[in-house]
Amino acid sequence: MVSSSEPTILLTGGAGFVGQVLCRQLCRSFPASRRVVLTRNILFSEQGWETAIADITDFGAVRSLVADVKPDVVLHLAAQASVANAQGQAEQTWRTNFIGTMSIGSAIAQSVPAALVLFSSSGEVYGSNLRSGPANEEVDPQPLNPYSSSKLAGERVLRDILSPQNKLIIARSFNHSGAGQDRRFVLPSFAAQVVEAEFGLRKPELHVGNLEAKRDFLHVNDVVEAYLGLINAARTLPSLTVVNVCSGRALPISFYLAEMQKMAKVPFQVIVDKDRMRPSEIPSACGDNSLLRSLIAWSPRTSPSTIVHELLTCWRKTYARDCKSTVE
Missing domain, CATH: 3.40.50.720 (NAD(P)-binding Rossmann-like Domain)
Incomplete structure (x- = not known):
């Protein structure tokens, strides 16, 4: 305390x-x-x-x-x-x-x-x-x-x-x-592009960087x-x-993309964009959370799939609100 x-x-x-x-x-x-x-x-x-x-x-x-x-x-x-x-x-x-x-x-x-x-x-x-x-x-x-x-x-x-x-x-x-993160970051960037395609605001194309990179x-x-x-x-x-x-587990970015493909309301093409590649890319970035678990009663509660679902839901609500405002 x-x-x-x-x-x-x-x-x-x-x-x-x-x-x-x-x-x-x-x-x-x-x-x-x-x-x-x-x-x-x-x-x-x-x-x-x-x-x-x-x-x-x-x-x-x-x-x-x-x-x-x-x-x-x-x-x-x-x-x-x-x-x-x-x-x-x-x-x-x-x-x-x-x-x-x-x-x-x-x-x-x-x-x-x-x-x-x-x-x-x-x-x-x-x-x-x-x-x-x-x-x-x-x-x-x-x-x-x-x-x-x-x-x-x-x-x-x-x-x-x-x-x-x-x-x-x-x-x-x-x-x-999670919901509310802006699209400068990889997962909300994916989710925003998927939802824009669902709303007909862009071609059904998802521009991505290195999908093989593993992240925690x-x-x-x-x-x-x-x-x-x-x-x-x-x-x-x-x-x-x-x-x-950290979660203590690194998954490839392709996992999150595959989850979005499952949840998307329209099919989309994946396009690897060289401009989205980071210099000095680390193949796998994973942390060990043993110390944190020893200090406090803590463990991750939210699954990676739930993160994806929450991001898509958040962007759908955002674009639905924006479209309604435009019509009004």
Whole structure:
């Protein structure tokens, strides 16, 4: 458990895919707590949360906010989260993922040196060492792209600048998906294309990248459940915990495509698009979740097939709503 049943909670990245799910679950888990989201999105609003508008890379603004809120628990999710986008936006990726993390870490160390901090890192940090099989936390990180390099740097800067009294949980999350994830990511990209074909908005063609790549996917709800479990177990954890959040099983991307073909309402042609191939592609990226299971009572609840069904359902609702609005 955290030190109080009513901790003051500060969340960064609450407007993101995982952050929105986490917002809702934190309300349920800590209904009497003060809950504050730090976001630069002036339109963001979440029931049960106070909104603090600031750029995570603005040291002065973040320091002032943390000093005012004095959180007992900080969950730092704010990031440029797309590996593909990071390739073409390396400077912005480093600015958000590294400078932003240094900013929040510095503010925590100065104003709340006893706070619990959960940093959402990535299984991508293992990089080339993922070629050796499922990675546990003892595997040396060997990042291969601006996203993973900046995430690893974020881990290291927090370890260096937080107070010795701060408890730090570094959650290395592997791939995850579910309703609400945008089409920059592989599974919602597939689902959106399938549904567009169903609605007659595009030719019945699905443009894909490397289908043989194997990836370790969790449903977003399972990721959030793991984060909450770690927060609640904080008293029993050491001052630093580095832990994988993953299913422990890597399936080829072709599996997810085959599931969509089964569930699609129209047949479609699959077209391999060279522009969708990632440089330095790892054939199989899989994590070992043994440590996570030993720390908390957790196991994945949502099957890969259910993830696919949920994505298709979400995009069908989106396009049905859009089409209705157009007609009206």
